[in-house]
Structures are given as structure tokens and as C-alpha cells.
Amino acid sequence: MIRFDAHFFDGKTSRALPVTVDFDGVTLAFRDEMDGTATRASIIDCSIEPAIGRTKRSILLPGGALLQTYDHNAVHRLERSLGVNRPSGLVHFLESRLKMVAVCMVCLVLTLFALIYYAIPHASNRVARIIPPEVTASASTNTLKIFDARFLGPSGLTAERQGEIKDLFANVTRSIDPGGATGYRLEFRTGKKIGANAFALPSGIVIVTDELISLSESNDELAGIFAHEIAHVKNRHALRSILQSTGVFFLITLLSGDVTSITSFAALLPTLLIESGYSREFEREADRAAASFLMAGGKGTAPFRKMLEKLDLSQPGALKLGIFSDHPETAKRVEYLRELERTEGGGP
Numbered sequence: 001m002i003r004f005d006a007h008f009f010d011g012k013t014s015r016a017l018p019v020t021v022d023f024d025g026v027t028l029a030f031r032d033e034m035d036g037t038a039t040r041a042s043i044i045d046c047s048i049e050p051a052i053g054r055t056k057r058s059i060l061l062p063g064g065a066l067l068q069t070y071d072h073n074a075v076h077r078l079e080r081s082l083g084v085n086r087p088s089g090l091v092h093f094l095e096s097r098l099k100m101v102a103v104c105m106v107c108l109v110l111t112l113f114a115l116i117y118y119a120i121p122h123a124s125n126r127v128a129r130i131i132p133p134e135v136t137a138s139a140s141t142n143t144l145k146i147f148d149a150r151f152l153g154p155s156g157l158t159a160e161r162q163g164e165i166k167d168l169f170a171n172v173t174r175s176i177d178p179g180g181a182t183g184y185r186l187e188f189r190t191g192k193k194i195g196a197n198a199f200a201l202p203s204g205i206v207i208v209t210d211e212l213i214s215l216s217e218s219n220d221e222l223a224g225i226f227a228h229e230i231a232h233v234k235n236r237h238a239l240r241s242i243l244q245s246t247g248v249f250f251l252i253t254l255l256s257g258d259v260t261s262i263t264s265f266a267a268l269l270p271t272l273l274i275e276s277g278y279s280r281e282f283e284r285e286a287d288r289a290a291a292s293f294l295m296a297g298g299k300g301t302a303p304f305r306k307m308l309e310k311l312d313l314s315q316p317g318a319l320k321l322g323i324f325s326d327h328p329e330t331a332k333r334v335e336y337l338r339e340l341e342r343t344e345g346g347g348p
Contacts, residue, residue, distance in 0.1 A: 013062030224304030
């Protein structure tokens with residue numbers, strides 16, 4: 001026999017009637033002491049809702065009636081005798097003990113930290129390298145159309161000057177990414193709202209503005225900028241930035257192997273490319289590639305450092321768009337390049 005105190009709700013009114021419930025192994029029975037009405041219900045027609053912390057336990061009776069009680073021990077014995085709600089027993093055990101709740105919260109925070117800083121970046125890197133080229137090509141073409149419509153204008157450089165710069169770009173490309181050199185394309189534009197600037201799109205399109213070319217004083221300065229942007233493309237930085245910002249979806253995509261579903265994002269990529277920015281880690285990786293290229297040619301990092309400083313001074317009020325808006329502070333980048341030259345390039 002199991003006996004416990006409860007409140008009975010008949011399902012028709014809001015009145016809570018105090019009752020004492022007896023369970024004989026088959027039937028729940030209790031009596032309304034005010035009018036003498038007895039209620040009996042077969043346990044197989046009832047259902048016991050899982051426990052939630054130390055809140056009232058609810059037993060649903062036939063016809064919409066309800067029993068509620070704070071006697072968790074009695075209801076737990078009832079559940080054991082019926083063999084119900086066993087999977088929720090561990091949950092209730094954890095919820096009803098403050099120390100266990102605290103431990104679970106710590107575990108949750110650590111799990112989220114591991115997902116954000118390790119699992120999602122790793123998965124994003126994997127997914128970025130298996131996205132079909134057609135997707136990146138379509139996204140890059142559409143992104144360039146948006147830039148042309150809103151931020152850029154036709155280049156005013158002569159065909160001869162464009163040819164010289166394209167030859168320089170091709171040489172840098174062959175050095176930075178010899179295996180994919182043929183997939184890159186240099187586009188010339190007037191900066192309008194963005195002034196002196198250069199940026200790369202995932203398919204290998206690199207846009208450089210007339211203002212940046214006018215700002216440069218040597219091919220070495222331009223080469224450093226090109227090497228930086230080519231490194232972004234080679235290492236899939238733009239795609240990885242997008243994938244990390246939408247990391248949960250792409251983590252599931254990687255685990256499930258459903259690569260074909262990624263193609264449905266081709267229409268969204270242009271907007272995401274404009275809105276996303278490179279992380280400091282990606283910028284540093286691209287800066288390192290530019291520094292290595294220049295140091296390998298005996299130029300040191302000075303041309304690239306000089307160009308960064310001139311760019312920073314040339315457009316204090318210019319609009320800086322998504323994929324190149326989150327550059328670290330120029331002073332820190334310049335110092336990093338100097339340190340690379342001291343440690344790796346044999347500089348003073």
C-alpha cells in the first residue's frame with residue numbers, strides 16, 4: 001500500500017480539493033471528505049508526468065482530472081512499481097541537487113568553449129575545402145556585381161598599365177599558390193566610396209582600386225598587397241569566416257556528409273561575404289604569407305609595412321566593407337611584420 005496527500009482537480013472547476021490517496025497496486029482511491037464522494041481510478045488509465053526539480057508531481061486521471069502532490073518519494077515508488085519514467089530518473093536526480101546542477105553548468109560552458117574554439121573552426125576548415133568550385137565562382141561573380149553597383153566604378157588605368165600590373169600579379173600568384181595560379185583573376189576598379197583598397201573573393205577574383213595603385217610607389221609595395229590577398233584565397237579565409245559564423249549548421253553538414261546541401265547557400269553567399277570579416281588569426285596568416293614572399297625576394301617587409309601605413313592614412317573616413325573591414329590595428333600589424341623580419345628574415 002502506498003499512501004500520500006495530494007490536491008485533486010476535477011477538470012471542470014479550478015477548485016483544489018485536499019485528499020489522501022491510497023494505492024493498492026491496481027487502483028488509486030481517495031474520498032472527498034466534504035460530500036463523501038469516493039473516486040477510484042485504475043492505474044493503467046492514468047499517466048504520471050516526469051519530475052521537474054522539486055516542483056509538484058502530477059498524476060493525470062481519466063476524464064481530465066488531476067492529482068498534484070509534493071510527496072516525491074510516494075510518486076517515485078509509484079513509478080517504480082509501474083516501471084514508468086525510468087529515463088527521467090537521472091534528470092530528476094541532477095535537477096534536484098544544487099551541486100550536480102553546478103557541475104552540469106560547468107560542463108556545458110566547457111563544451112560550448114570547445115565547440116566555438118576548436119570543433120567549429122576545424123569543421124569550417126574542412127567544409128570550406130570541399131565546397132564545389134561552381135558555388136564559389138557564382139558567389140564571387142554575384143558579389144562583384146553588388147560591389148560594382150554600390151561601391152565601385154570603372155577603372156581609369158590605361159591598358160598598358162593594367163597589363164604591367166597583371167604581369168606582376170601573375171608572378172606573385174605563381175609564387176604564393178603555384179598549384180592554383182591559373183584560377184586567379186585581377187580586376188581593376190575606381191574606389192569611389194572605399195578609396196584605396198584591395199580585396200579578394202573566394203573564387204580567386206582579386207579587386208584592386210586605381211586609388212591604391214596611385215598610392216603605391218613601387219611594384220614591391222603592390223606585390224605585398226597581392227600576396228596578402230592571394231593568401232586569403234588560398235587558405236579559404238572568406239569561406240571559413242562565413243562557416244564559422246554559421247558554425248552549427250556546417251558542423252552538422254560535415255558530420256552527416258551532406259555536402260550537396262551546401263550548394264543551396266550559393267544565393268546567400270554574396271550577402272554573407274559582404275557582411276563577414278576576417279578574424280585576426282586569418283589576417284595574421286595572410287600578413288605572414290606576404291612577408292615571406294617579400295623576404296624570399298630579398299626585399300624585407302618594408303614595402304608591405306609602408307603600404308599598410310599609407311593605406312591607413314589615406315582613407316580615415318572611407319567606407320570599409322565586410323571582408324576587409326575588420327583588419328587589426330595597423331600599428332600592431334606593422335610591428336608584427338617587423339618582428340617576422342627580425343626573427344625569420346635576418347633583419348636588424
